[in-house]
Amino acid sequence: MTDERYACGKAQLEKMGGGSVEEMLDNLKGLSPDIERMAVEFVFGEVVCRPGLDLRTREIATVAALTALGTAQVQLRAHIDTALNVGCTRDEIREVILQMMVYAGFPAALNGMAVAKEVFGMRDAKGQS
Amino acid sequence: MTDERYACGKAQLEKMGGGSVEEMLDNLKGLSPDIERMAVEFVFGEVVCRPGLDLRTREIATVAALTALGTAQVQLRAHIDTALNVGCTRDEIREVILQMMVYAGFPAALNGMAVAKEVFGMRDAKGQS
Amino acid sequence: MTDERYACGKAQLEKMGGGSVEEMLDNLKGLSPDIERMAVEFVFGEVVCRPGLDLRTREIATVAALTALGTAQVQLRAHIDTALNVGCTRDEIREVILQMMVYAGFPAALNGMAVAKEVFGMRDAKGQS
Amino acid sequence: MTDERYACGKAQLEKMGGGSVEEMLDNLKGLSPDIERMAVEFVFGEVVCRPGLDLRTREIATVAALTALGTAQVQLRAHIDTALNVGCTRDEIREVILQMMVYAGFPAALNGMAVAKEVFGMRDAKGQS
Amino acid sequence: MTDERYACGKAQLEKMGGGSVEEMLDNLKGLSPDIERMAVEFVFGEVVCRPGLDLRTREIATVAALTALGTAQVQLRAHIDTALNVGCTRDEIREVILQMMVYAGFPAALNGMAVAKEVFGMRDAKGQS
Amino acid sequence: MTDERYACGKAQLEKMGGGSVEEMLDNLKGLSPDIERMAVEFVFGEVVCRPGLDLRTREIATVAALTALGTAQVQLRAHIDTALNVGCTRDEIREVILQMMVYAGFPAALNGMAVAKEVFGMRDAKGQS
Numbered sequence: 001m002t003d004e005r006y007a008c009g010k011a012q013l014e015k016m017g018g019g020s021v022e023e024m025l026d027n028l029k030g031l032s033p034d035i036e037r038m039a040v041e042f043v044f045g046e047v048v049c050r051p052g053l054d055l056r057t058r059e060i061a062t063v064a065a066l067t068a069l070g071t072a073q074v075q076l077r078a079h080i081d082t083a084l085n086v087g088c089t090r091d092e093i094r095e096v097i098l099q100m101m102v103y104a105g106f107p108a109a110l111n112g113m114a115v116a117k118e119v120f121g122m123r124d125a126k127g128q129s
Numbered sequence: 130m131t132d133e134r135y136a137c138g139k140a141q142l143e144k145m146g147g148g149s150v151e152e153m154l155d156n157l158k159g160l161s162p163d164i165e166r167m168a169v170e171f172v173f174g175e176v177v178c179r180p181g182l183d184l185r186t187r188e189i190a191t192v193a194a195l196t197a198l199g200t201a202q203v204q205l206r207a208h209i210d211t212a213l214n215v216g217c218t219r220d221e222i223r224e225v226i227l228q229m230m231v232y233a234g235f236p237a238a239l240n241g242m243a244v245a246k247e248v249f250g251m252r253d254a255k256g257q258s
Numbered sequence: 259m260t261d262e263r264y265a266c267g268k269a270q271l272e273k274m275g276g277g278s279v280e281e282m283l284d285n286l287k288g289l290s291p292d293i294e295r296m297a298v299e300f301v302f303g304e305v306v307c308r309p310g311l312d313l314r315t316r317e318i319a320t321v322a323a324l325t326a327l328g329t330a331q332v333q334l335r336a337h338i339d340t341a342l343n344v345g346c347t348r349d350e351i352r353e354v355i356l357q358m359m360v361y362a363g364f365p366a367a368l369n370g371m372a373v374a375k376e377v378f379g380m381r382d383a384k385g386q387s
Numbered sequence: 388m389t390d391e392r393y394a395c396g397k398a399q400l401e402k403m404g405g406g407s408v409e410e411m412l413d414n415l416k417g418l419s420p421d422i423e424r425m426a427v428e429f430v431f432g433e434v435v436c437r438p439g440l441d442l443r444t445r446e447i448a449t450v451a452a453l454t455a456l457g458t459a460q461v462q463l464r465a466h467i468d469t470a471l472n473v474g475c476t477r478d479e480i481r482e483v484i485l486q487m488m489v490y491a492g493f494p495a496a497l498n499g500m501a502v503a504k505e506v507f508g509m510r511d512a513k514g515q516s
Numbered sequence: 517m518t519d520e521r522y523a524c525g526k527a528q529l530e531k532m533g534g535g536s537v538e539e540m541l542d543n544l545k546g547l548s549p550d551i552e553r554m555a556v557e558f559v560f561g562e563v564v565c566r567p568g569l570d571l572r573t574r575e576i577a578t579v580a581a582l583t584a585l586g587t588a589q590v591q592l593r594a595h596i597d598t599a600l601n602v603g604c605t606r607d608e609i610r611e612v613i614l615q616m617m618v619y620a621g622f623p624a625a626l627n628g629m630a631v632a633k634e635v636f637g638m639r640d641a642k643g644q645s
Numbered sequence: 646m647t648d649e650r651y652a653c654g655k656a657q658l659e660k661m662g663g664g665s666v667e668e669m670l671d672n673l674k675g676l677s678p679d680i681e682r683m684a685v686e687f688v689f690g691e692v693v694c695r696p697g698l699d700l701r702t703r704e705i706a707t708v709a710a711l712t713a714l715g716t717a718q719v720q721l722r723a724h725i726d727t728a729l730n731v732g733c734t735r736d737e738i739r740e741v742i743l744q745m746m747v748y749a750g751f752p753a754a755l756n757g758m759a760v761a762k763e764v765f766g767m768r769d770a771k772g773q774s
Contacts, residue, residue: 028626031633032610034308039622042300043231050292052224057189061225064190065197065232068492070716071586072232072623074630094677095181096190102172103194103201105455105492106684107717110673114719117676157497160504161481168493171687179679197621199329200457201494203501223290234584234621235297236330239286243332246289301618310611318573319580319612323619326581326750328458330619352419353568354577360559361581361588363713363750364426365459368415372461375418421566429558430747439740444705448741451706452713452748459748482697483706489688490710490717544755547762548739555751587715588752590759 006037009045016048016055017085020078059083060096067097067112068104076112080119084129090120135166138174145177145184146214149207188212189225196226196241197233205241209248213258219249264295267303274306274313275343278336317341318354325355325370326362334370338377342387348378393424396432403435403442404472407465446470447483454484454499455491463499467506471516477507522553525561532564532571533601536594575599576612583613583628584620592628596635600645606636651682654690661693661700662730665723704728705741712742712757713749721757725764729774735765 013022029036048058059082066076080093093116101109123129142151158165177187188211195205209222222245230238252258271280287294306316317340324334338351351374359367381387400409416423435445446469453463467480480503488496510516529538545552564574575598582592596609609632617625639645658667674681693703704727711721725738738761746754768774 024626028629028633031636032614032629034610035614035617035625035629038304038614038617039626042304043622046296046300047228047231050224050227052220053228057186057221057225058228060186060190061193061228062232064194065229066623068194069197069233069586069623070714072621072627074627075232075623091181092186094679095179096186098179098677098680098683099176099182099187099190100194101492101680101683102176103191103204103492103494104198105488105490105495105717106688107490107711107714107720108492109680110669110684111717111719113673113677113680117673120676153497157500157504160507161485161500163481164485164488164496164500167485167488167691168497171691172493175683175687195494198457198494199327201492201498203498204494223292227290227293227296230293230296230621232621232623234330234617234619234624235301236324236327236333236619237621238293239282239297240330240332242286242290242293246286249289305615305618308611308614310607311615315573315576315608315612316615319576319615320619322577322581323584323616326585327620328456333619349568350573352421353566354573356419356422356425356566357563357569357574357577358581359422359425359750360563361578361591361750361752362585363459363746363748363753364430365453365456365462365748366750367422368411368426369459369461371415371419371422375415378418425562429562433554433558434744434747437740437743439736440744444702444737444741445744447702447706448709448744449748451710452745455710456713456749462748478697479702482695483702485695486692486698486703486706487710489692490707490720491714540755544758544762547765548743548758550739551743551746551754551758554743554746555755559751582752585715585752588750588756590756591752 005041005045008049009040009043012044012049013040016044016082019085020081024074024078055086056083056088059086059088060092063093063112064096064100067100068108070104070108070111073111073115076115077119080116081123084119084123090116090129134170134174137178138169138172141173141178142169145173145211148214149210153203153207184215185212185217188215188217189221192222192241193225193229196229197237199233199237199240202240202244205244206248209245210252213248213252219245219258263299263303266307267298267301270302270307271298274302274340277343278339282332282336313344314341314346317344317346318350321351321370322354322358325358326366328362328366328369331369331373334373335377338374339381342377342381348374348387392428392432395436396427396430399431399436400427403431403469406472407468411461411465442473443470443475446473446475447479450480450499451483451487454487455495457491457495457498460498460502463502464506467503468510471506471510477503477516521557521561524565525556525559528560528565529556532560532598535601536597540590540594571602572599572604575602575604576608579609579628580612580616583616584624586620586624586627589627589631592631593635596632597639600635600639606632606645650686650690653694654685654688657689657694658685661689661727664730665726669719669723700731701728701733704731704733705737708738708757709741709745712745713753715749715753715756718756718760721760722764725761726768729764729768735761735774 025036062079066072097112154165154168191208195201226241283294320337324330355370412423449466453459484499541552541555578595582588613628670681707724711717742757
């Protein structure tokens, strides 16, 4: 039963071209297989795959939240990458991060922009948009 | 010069049917006219009015961020209201807030949902969608 | 399938004498049945019921974290109540909250203590330890 | 020995005209005499009384930090009151809070301003500057 | 008098096999001897040594809180190490961190797990459990 | 019009000997010229230049807030440097950071102290006070 949910989450990750998310999760597999499994099953197999919002909007919401929180730069990196995979443009990412200066202050927005810079660089190196 | 920027911000607020935001800002006018002026000029006249993202997307990003932060319930209320004014549906709001359980934990999402409940109730009372 | 997981979460809640948690979740049922279902299924049916830690230790960890975060007072109230249901003493709760002054500052500890005061009062009124 | 430190903290509180701080601490005395004692001894008897900064500067730093954190409104209220007791003007308080919009976002500054409004009102009622 | 309190804190640190905590504090001695002294005297000599909770439970509470906050990775590292010194198992540490996904979100738990991975690696290298 | 505001912000930065702030902003210019412009225009041209508080007090408030938040170490570094440029002493910086242990916990203060250590080292290398 849980295998079905895991497969479902993996399929969702695939749909999101989720290289960086998978890489992030794989890093912890050796240490805690449970947390990797729960992330795949619950986050991707039960939450993100829900029909109520398209993936582009979901990723914009996530980039906004992680920029505002300022405590999840590794995850922000993976989600900026995913946002670009599912159809957001670099300009949209910049705009969402910039807007966070209003709600979480300039440092949060500047730090988010620095993460975006890294992701854009990695994608440039791979010839990705 | 600053009057022009203020007018620009006010026009933007108008476009957003920004009743609850204006009310929130008006409350502080007597105490600090400067902060009200800066919010109107900067937030609405310079950031939110930028062309890079449509208003619906901007409000989704804001609802996501404020739900995740959990320290701005008054502002979350005003922005859920505004999100509905600019074309988001109640289901979309619920979905954005629900998704925050993944990135900021269940308490953040539950508390955001409680704020949404309040806003929906106020809008019901006024016959708004 | 999901009904089984829901039942499993409900049974776990029962074991925790989870009156205040259930009340908190029930409040949102009318607005978002999904979030209530996910909380029961995932939090209680998949995380809290795991064998690796006894319930008393789990509740101490939760009371510590929510006191430190300072953005989840409604949930802190429910968890202090649950902690007492599963065998923590009032002195232990006070001690965990007091210790948070070191890691999250005096305001976090003072605010946590104020929530504990409320819970102890409610339990006194019901003749609970 | 600890009595000496407690007396020392109480004297410091006196010097700060610390009515609202003492009231806040007294509220918890019945519940946890230890936390009240530690706050008086450590915060006032060992930290705030240190010679390196004058009290006016210490209170400005505290008002800034609590406004930015956004999770300690009860303590912010007590410290705005204390800041005015030790020589800050209302304009300075407003200015510190306003500046926090840059570092912690507009919601943090607006919420801080709302707390200041309350304190100013209470002081008006008592005929205090 | 303060020397006695310092000695008391040092003895407590010793009891906790507090190598990593002491190292962290020593790093700042050259810059601010006061903060090192206050940490030893107050945190270890007055709070952590209190009889109300055993050290294992105290460390679990601390690991939970620091994982949830996400702003104190250096301290989380020292406390995971200390938790293992005072009798927690690696499985218990993993379980506490995993549980934080519920209260502070998946990124907080994933980042906490990454810190645990580091500590476990350092202990493996020293042949510690 | 906006050029005038930009010039105004640049002049303010100059007055603050703002090398490290300018460097931090320049880093993002290539990625998002808008955020650099807005920071200069708004933060330095409209907020920090306001007459209500002297620069020394403004920087103390900022160092306090960023230490307490714990999510803006890059910005904290730039502001400790600026604080020293506009007349704060190293002892005052240490004292403000130390005080934050009370309001945001020991980890926040220890991490702030570590950033101060870095800045003092950089200034030593340049022969600055």
